[in-house]
Amino acid sequence: MALISGGGSGHEPLHIGFVGTGMLDAACPGQVFTSPTPDQMLAAAQAVNTGGGVLFVVKNYAGDVMNFEIAAEMLDCPNASVLVNDDVSLPKDHVAGRRGVAGTLVVEKIVGAAAERGADLATCKALGDKVNRATASMGVALSSCTAPALGKPTFELADHEMEMGVGIHGERGQQTLPLASASEIVKQLAAAIDEELKPQKHQPVLLHVNGFGATPAMELYLVYQLALQHWQQRGVKITRSLVGNYTTSLDMAGCSITLTLLDEEMLTLWDAPVHTAALRWGC
């Protein structure tokens, strides 16, 4: 079974940086913040399908969903899709559904490891859906981003404002708030995640702090430390961590927190070797 993802560019290293052993077999990059075309997806599927069919990992955006659906209809091999919608800043019953954000990496890593071990299409599809259900993210921005074609920030933020519950395409977030301290920001992000996932005491979790592109590593470490403390105080077991710029939004300043409730299978697959440009460990 071959694992394929894709979406608009501007989120690098997602997805192209995750192509390699133990993760994606192919990635389809569209123009900046623009869905790839069904042609790209067909070409990718033809290039990497070795008979077991293809599984698409699709972030929940209307254009991506539509084009991956068209590609799926045109494909003459078995195929399925995992829809990632981990952004809890939007209500569950949002008309377009929740967006797929930094949790996409977690889905791609874990399903990629299963595919590498020879799991079949149905197994990988079920696993991807499970990881997505176990994953919640929320982000905050301290600046907008500048899409090259537009040449100016897509929204304005004053120096002392922040955009809470922000997406990864320079869109406005849930609300514009006065800039708060890092600990106050983490408290808000973590509360939204907790409300969604309700992690129990002793629950093993993966904690992923993701930079949007223009945030210094030092600040990501600070957010990580505060998030770690938040969940440690609640007895939640931070079993694995990942901190860095993985699902970016061009030059946006800010970050997101992603939490995934791990079971034994997911933990083993997270630890499995991966060798890609942007994520590498194991043999």
Added chain:
Amino acid sequence: MALISGGGSGHEPLHIGFVGTGMLDAACPGQVFTSPTPDQMLAAAQAVNTGGGVLFVVKNYAGDVMNFEIAAEMLDCPNASVLVNDDVSLPKDHVAGRRGVAGTLVVEKIVGAAAERGADLATCKALGDKVNRATASMGVALSSCTAPALGKPTFELADHEMEMGVGIHGERGQQTLPLASASEIVKQLAAAIDEELKPQKHQPVLLHVNGFGATPAMELYLVYQLALQHWQQRGVKITRSLVGNYTTSLDMAGCSITLTLLDEEMLTLWDAPVHTAALRWGC
């Protein structure tokens, strides 16, 4: 033999992100853009020296050099230092010597691999000096950075200006120029590196494109591609590559190019397994 580095904070993941198997044994982070103290270096040496002595990797800045020298004098175990001064934007006979910048990672990775294999202090010191001599870097900034204590950018750049030959502490560079295209920028950076290293046809090299903290990955990939073309056209063999934010300058926008002339020993040690927070490959 234990390998230790350190320097001001604000360059994360350098150096703390490089502590682990196959790279550094300890790192001493100072305050932002401020040398760590000799006490920190002594404590680090006492914590990780297992009898073979310690080797300090020191970026060439007056404060760092002084404090590592004081620590070396106070140490009661065998020790030596490798001074990294890869920034070719400054003349060779600059009064304070050339600065140590992104090439530091290359020194730490290669010497760390040798230390992991049991090489002794003298061998590691000689190897570190060799890697430093084979390495040249130059950077460009599209913005200054904001040190938290100052709270405003340390220098001003207009929208249509860039700072060529810039360091990693928010200091002014070699010259302020009108903003140029990526290909023109890469041409200038590569020319300075070529003048220093004079890579021959068929020479294997490591090409490292380093983001300063606020530059989107997409732009780093563009710079990498242009640099690759530059050296490929000259018959130089880009044998290994590394692209990403590794030696940062807080929230500065811009990047640097580092080239290292590789021999067999350096290539083998670069490929050796490394397991740190920020650099991981192999077993």
